[in-house]
Amino acid sequence: MSKRLPSFYRLAQLGLDGFIAGSVCFLAFLIRFEGEIYPPHETLAWLLPLLAIPGRLLVHGGFGLYQQVWRLFGLRDFIRLLNAVSFYSLLVLVITRLLLPRFTAFTGIPLGVAAIDWSFCLMGMVAVRYARRRSIQQPLWRKSRHLFPPKRVLLLGAGMAGSLIVQEVRQNPHLNLEIVGFLDDDATKIGRRVEGIKVLGRTGQLLAIAQHHQIQEILIAMPSASAEQIRRIVNLTSGTTLKLKILPGQSELLQDRSLTPQARDIQIQDILGRTEVRLNLSQDFATPFPPASEQIGDRTILITGAGGTIGSEICRQLARLHPQRLLLLGRGENSIFTIEQELKRTFPHLPTTPLIADIRQTQRLESLLAQWRPEIIFHAAAHKHVPLMEHNPSEALENNTLASAQLAQLAPHYGVKTFVMISTDKAVDPCNFMGLSKRLAELFVKGVSQHPSSGGTRFLVVRFGNVLGSRGSVVPIFQAQIARGGPVTVTDPQMTRYFMTTPEASQLVLQSLAVGESGQTLILDMGQPVRIYDLAEQMIQLAGFTPGEEIAIEITGLRPGEKLHESLICASEQTRWTDHPQIMAVLGQVPTLEAWEQAMTQLKTALNPKESPEALWQSAQESQKILEGRNPSGCR
Incomplete structure (x- = not known):
């Protein structure tokens, strides 16, 4: 039965095309001569239709038309049909106008007959193929409409992306969408049609048009839309039941993937107010160092904290640059297992080695460095939660500060060429133990660069603000609170923070290899800080709720150690641009060898289990004072 069905369909296709070829050819004569065909064309009027049936079928077979699936008839199939009919x-x-008159009494086919035959034949064959396609789609469409009324959608952007969305919705009835119209700010498009669907007005008229046409969902079909445009659309729909979705940006689109399934809910990074920074890791600069991609290729690289948000993203970015081996070091076995399995799936030919270790265990680290001899270390392991570290200050100082200093000290002895430490804006004029521990770590690592034993090792510090979506950061906390129905908790209405995406942060870390000189701290141009209260309101709106009504916003007050505003540079620091137009180098005090040793002794002495948090803070600040060669400006 399964073998007979294809044969039946093939015969049906041949029969339909043969019928069209013969009948259209005879009809062309009747139309051209208005129903009265006289000699010398009478013989041709009967002969050519009979020859057209096998003739066209043979030509069509030669062009591969009967290998096509009619129910999926598309543009490429049409072009092949056009070529076959025309040929x-x-x-x-x-044959009839140049060859036959030389050898026979035939006068040749009239041009009018040939033109009518060509056009009618093409239209007839396209029609039967399109009818076959519609015969499959229509029942599904009607069935889905009957069971589930289609969602009425308004497309913002009457460009190529919008056109492709319409095509895909028509080809996939199971999507159960009805594209009602377009909105576009291009005045030349208003009132015109794209794929047969009218451009109803400008985006500023969104609410009125949506209400008039009973729109349920807005799809932003503008892959290059700016953050300002998206924010304006979000504000327009604020307080309504309209659901917003957006096509991914141009860098996210894959050419061989369809667009509609990629449409996603608007994410908070879409409205942060600046364009996401994309760093070219292959770009060469006027520095003694080759591009980051060249420094990474064919080298063994160690990433501490490889299972964390930043560490795992650094691993993903590194994997694309073909290192010789990635050493994934972390204390938590689950997170290391997860990133290792992901890398094995995505980069099956990349050697990866999971290393479970605590960075405070110096002997364990020495053993691993001696065994694997990494040429680059990205040090991302750290305790990062401000309130938790306020309750566990000795953990912050031991893990974030002493362990970082000891790892930096070990690096030159085992052939490490570059040591990159990940820091945070909370290290700037710190007011909490977490920030102070990272500030001390910055100074100790920079101080190692001045040590005679540092050899040819380059020591870099990379400092950035809050990373969107990282574990324990404000965005996932807000998302969880909204999912529970609120309230969304904000510490202070005026609190601001710098934000960057995880890819931005990891690319900055990697690009530091190309532009950073030993002992430098590098920061990315992160635009303007974002008010956390505004962030909470926008996230509630994106979830389809009204801030303050459906989802409450609760002001909780500053937690211990929190600052109202963060900065990327200390009061004693200045910045200068590097050779990269979006990366700045921080100019500040680099500790001397004597200061380094004195501060280290001071800190180790202070880490006494019996020491109170207040005394520990004073001792840690004293270490900071020694390293900076000045009175620290931090607050407490």
Whole structure:
């Protein structure tokens, strides 16, 4: 039965095309001569339709038309059909008008007949193929409409992306969408049609048009839309039941993937107010160092904290640059297992080695460095939660500060060429133990660069603000609170923070290899800080709720150690641009060898289990004072 069905369909296709070829050819004569065909064309009027049936079928078979699936008839299939129909019509013209008159009494086919035959034949064959396609789609469409009324959608952007969305919705009835119209700010498009669907007005008229046409969902089909445009649309729909979705940006689109399934809910990074920074890791600069991609290729690289948000993203970015081996070091086995399995799936030919270790265990680290001899270390392991570290200050100082200093000290002895430490804006004029521990770590690592034993090792510090979506950061906390129905908790209405995406942060870390000199701290141009209260309101709106009504915003007050505003540079620091137009180098005090040793002794002495948090803070600040060669400006 399964073998007979294809044969039946093939015969049906041949029969339909043969019928169209013969009947259209005879009809062309009747139309051209208005129903009265006289000699010398009478014989051709009967002969050519009979020859057209096998003739066109043979030509169509040669062009592969009967290998097509009619229910999926598309543009490429149409072009092949056009070529086949045109080839046969030209062949008939050449034979009947140039060859036959030389050897026979035939006068040749009239041009009018040839033109009518060509056009009618093409239209007839396209029609039967399109009818076959519609015969499959229509029942599904009607069934889905009957069971689930289609969602009425308004497309913002009457460009190529919008056109492709319409095509895909028509080809996939199971999506159960009805594209009602377009909105576009291009005045020349208003009132015109794209894929048969009218451009109803400008985006500023969104609410009125949506209400008039009973729109349920807005799809932003503008892959290059700016953050300002998206924010304006979000504000327009604020307080309504309209659901917003957006196509991914141009860098996210894959050419061989369809667009509609990629449409996603608007994410908070879409409205942060600046364009996401994309760093070219292959770009060469006027520095003694080759591009980051060249420094990474064919080298063994160690990433501490490889299972964390930043560490795992650094691993993903590194994997694309073909290192010789990635050493994934972390204390938590689950997170290391997860990133290792992901890398094995995505980069099956990349050697990866999971290393479970605590960075405070100096002997364990020495053993691993001696065994694997990494040429680059990205040090991302750290305790990062401000309130938790306020309750566990000795953990912050031991893990974030002493362990970082000891790892930096070990690096030159095992052939490490570059040591990159990940820091945070909370290290700037710190007011909490977490920030102070990272500030001390910055100074100790920079101080190692001045040590005679540092050899040819380059020591870099990379400092950035809050990373969107990282574990324990404000965005996932807000998302969880909204999912529970609120309230969304904000510490202070005026609190601001710098934000960057995880790819931005990891690319900055990697690009530091190309532009950073030993002992430098590098920061990315992160635009303007974002008010956390505004962030909470926008996230509630994106979830389809009204801030303050459906989802409450609760002001909780500053937690211990929190600052109202963060900065990227200390009061004693200045910045200068590097050779990269979006990366700045921080100019500040680099500790001397004597200061380094004195501060280290001071800190180790202070880490006494019996020491109170207040005394520990004073001792840690004293270490900071020694390293900076000044009175620290931090607050407490």
